[in-house]
Amino acid sequence: MDDVELRSEADTILAELVGAPRGEARLREDQWQAVAALVKERRRALVVQRTGWGKSAVYFVATALLRRRGCGPTVIVSPLLALMRNQVEAAARAGIQARTVNSANPEEWGTVYEEIERGATDVLLVSPERLNSVDFRDQVLPRLAATTGLLVVDEAHCISDWGHDFRPDYRRLRSMLTDLAPGVPVLATTATANARVTADVAEQLGTGAGEALVLRGPLERESLRLGVVRLPDAAHRLAWLAEHLDGLTGSGIIYTLTVAAAEEATAFLRQRGFPVASYTGRTENADRLQAETDLQENRVKALVATSALGMGFDKPDLGFVVHLGSPSSPIAYYQQVGRAGRGVEHADVLLLPGKEDEAIWRYFADTAFPPEEQxxxxxxxxxxxxxxxxxxxxxxxxxxxxxxxxxxxxxxxxxxxxxxxxxxxxxxxxxxxxxxxxYAWVARQRAAEQQAMRDYVSTAGCRMEFLRRQLDDEGAAPCGRCDNCAGAWADSSVSRETLTGAVKELDRPGAEVEPRRMWPTGMPALGIDLKGRIPVKEQCSAGRALGRLSDIGWGNRLRPLLTGNAPDGPVPDDVLRAAVAVLADWSRSPGGWAPGAPESAKTPGGTGAPDATGRPVGVVAVPSTVRPQLVGSLARGIADIGRLPFLGSLSCTGPDGTHAVRRSNSAQRLAALSGSFTVPEDLADALAATAGPVLLVDDFTDSGWTLAVAARLLRRAGAGPVLPLVLAVAG
Missing domain, CATH: 1.10.10.10 (Winged helix-like DNA-binding domain superfamily/Winged helix DNA-binding domain)
Structure with missing residues (x-):
């Protein structure tokens, strides 16, 4: 078949794929070049093109052409569950039978594998985590490698540890590439690869198959209008959203840096009457599906999402993307904003940076490869x-x-x-x-990306040009549309009434503290005789905190108190008042201890809690060598206001009189804490005399093991249920 006939057949398939009448859809020349390389030349190719260019059209058209020529199924490796669902639907329009294997559908895996065996499936979409599961790697992957007609690596920048979103599971592709039958074409696609990542991915693709073809296009997005709105604090940013969301065209995505921020923003916008939905790593799969559908069908104004929504949500008419907080990489930022304006002439992209952004970057930045000794x-x-x-x-x-x-x-x-x-x-x-x-170079690269993101916020130059240069786009030039090219177009004003509502929302303290129920595996190997389930009568109860360090309300107020170099001092009055308010709300909630609360609810933390409780009979403090004034004044202040006796503090028995624990895994933390506390004799006498529930006060909890160890000691010394109250929870 000559090129003319092959091109005509490809265009017919494209028309079916996009739902256009025959003859009214045609691959662009760059798309055709990629299809021809795969189908006619059976090459390995890397396509680096902007979001919305039509990468999925290339591999679906190539799939249909190859299947008609007797080739095996296409395997698409993609980290994006939302994209998988979109693509299965798109493929069906062209008569392409596509199935997925990922963490959300384990009950379907057996049926999918059986369909592949009998040739009933044209496309298998696989998450990278499947590649590294034992059964899939040893039993399914070899058969796939032997029968695959086309391998597609979506979001291929994830292969490279030079990239902003390196995922080790993707590296399993190296062995699959080596095991592919001779002449099997491979397509890798991404919208966010700079020159270094492009070269690295191309080198990996070419393993054992000669040099890979690289098709790199300009990354200009003519539909996007970029801007930055700088506001004083988190309350102003929430108020701005509430007052300006209606003015943004169509429906869109509001990205946040943390789950807590997404939930806070969703709650506030709903209070203001906006139909929005939260989409985070905590969102159940069924709720994610519903949220995606609601956005696709414009039943919600926006999804308030973390990076869990990722790059792969496909809605061509998405009218805006707003970031409530700045991502740590301009490359990741370009990828996320690329969701907007794919099928419309105009879409607005706005960044609302916050003072807390860099603290959140630091918290989530512990991803460098470990030292050689470890x-x-x-x-x-x-x-x-x-x-x-x-x-x-x-x-x-x-x-x-x-x-x-x-x-x-x-x-x-x-x-x-x-x-x-x-x-x-x-x-x-x-x-x-x-x-x-x-490894050191990669760490420096991460630091450079963070600096570049700071520069993006402050630059007086073209914002689109800035992002394109970060991706080594040689054609980068001023866009003429962004706020720096054409003048500020987003009003930064907010009304006093809306701002007051936002302040009130963010001032509302309270977050749950989940207790530990099981000892970590492997403790006997460390000489510590703890294993299995923590006995009910030794467990810590569910507790409360003022907030999470990652939220944009109390997190912003607590971080300055709890950073490693923060000076110690008495608990601020507003923080103490908030702690008392949290206790009052806790007492009235299901699982609380207020008089008249339903007896069925009177278990700390509700279902599965250790045992019923009543009003605390006293306050105990966790000893602190870093912030003794803060913790001591918090515990005594709560005792005074609540008219409870302050029963005392546990004692530190570490060799240096401390119980400092590094941020590590559960087994190592528990090992470091084991034997670090004792119950002083006067505290033991007080516990025996009161024999009721006690409040256990600390400044901060990350893993929950300090609270678990302290509660076990107190319970063994005669205390009733131990109810922890801390200022902040990590994460």
Whole structure:
């Protein structure tokens, strides 16, 4: 078949895909070049094109052409569940049978694999996490590699650890690329790859198959009008949203940096009468589906979302994207704002930066590859175990938080130093080199991205040009539309009434503190005889905090008190009043202790709590060597206002008189805390004399293990239910 006939067939498929009459849809020349490379030349190609360019049209048209020529199914690796759902629907329009395998549909996996075996599926969309699961890697992946007709790597920047969104699970693609049958084409796509990432991904694609074809286009988005609105504080930003959301065309996305901020903004906007929905990592899958559908059908004005919505939400007429807080990377920012204006002539993109943004960047920035000593420690533990070790078991011997430990293991897996098997991980014995220079460069890259984002906010130059230059777009030029090119177009004013409402919303304190119910795995290996479920009579009850450090209300007010270099001092009056208000609300809530509360509700934390309680009979403080005045004055202030006896504090028994614990995994934290506290004799006497519920007061909780250890000691000393009250919860 010559090029003319192939092009005509491709355009017919495109018309079916987009629902256009035959002859009224035609691939652009750059899209056709990619299709021809895949179908006619069977090449490996990397397509770096702006969001909305039509990358999915390339791989669906190529799929249909290859399937008609007897090739096996297309495998698309994508991290985006929302995009998967959109693409399954799009493929069906062109008669392409597409199925997905991801964390949201495990009950369908068996049926999907059976359909692939009998050739009934044209496209299989797979999340990168599936690539690294033992069963999929060992049983399904080899069959796919042998029968795949086209491999598509969506969001291919995730392959490269030079990129802003590196995901170790993607590195498993290296082995699949090597195992593909000769002549199987491969397409990698992304909208956000600078020159360094492009070169890295192209090199990985070309493994064993010659040099990959790179098709890179301009990243200009002519429909987008970019702007920055600088406001004094979080209350002003919420008030601005409430007063200006109606003025933004159509429906859109409001991005926040944290789950807490998304929930706060959603609650406030709903109070003001806006139909909005929250979309975060805590949102249940069914609720996510409903939220996506509601936005697609314009039943909501906006989704208030974290990066959980990701890059893959496909709504061509999305009219705006607003960021309530600044992302830490201009490349990630470009990708998120690229959701807007794909199928309309005009869309507004606004950034509302906050003073708290950098504190949130720092909190979530602990993603650097661990030091060599910890990596070697992990390899040694695996080599000496004589059996697979689970991640919880490794936590007992490696001082890393679980997410960081898991990421490290995935990198080592791809590098061939460890292998994931049934029951955990094993060492392969293969030689492994620690690439300190590369890891240090990546860390510097992250710092440079943060500085670039600061520069984006403050620049007097064209904002679109700035973002395009961050992506090494050689054609970057002033857009003529942004607030710096054409003048400020977004009014920053807010009314006193709306601002008062926002302040009131953010001033409302209160967040739940979830108690620990199970001891970490592996404690006996550390010489600590704790395992399984914590006995009910030794458990800490559910508690309360003023707020989360990641929220935009009380988080902003508490961070200055609780940072490592903050001076110690008495608890501020407004913070003490808020703590008392939280206690009052807690007492009246289900699970509270107020007189007349339903007996069925009188369990701290509700269902599953240790035992029923009543009004606390006293206050106990967790000792603090960092902020003793803050914690002491908080505990005594609550006791005085609540007319409760202050029963005393636990004692620190560490070698230096402290109980300092680094931010690490659960096993290491508990090991550090074990034996760090005792109940002084006078406190034990007071507990025995009162024999009722006690409030346990501390400044901050992250893992919950300090509260769990302290509660266990108090319960063993005769206290009733232990009700923790802290100023802040991490996360």
């Amino acid at each position: 990596v070697r420690q992990t390899l040694s533990a695996l080599a000496g175990a004589g059996r697979p070790l689970s991640v919880p078991a490794l936590e007992a011997v490696v001082d890393l938080r679980r997410t960081r430990l898991e990421t490290m293991l995935k990198v080592l897996d791809v590098d061939g130093a460890v292998k994931r098997v049934k029951g955990g991980w094993t060492a392969t014995g293969a030689e492994w080199l620690y690439d300190a220079e590369r």
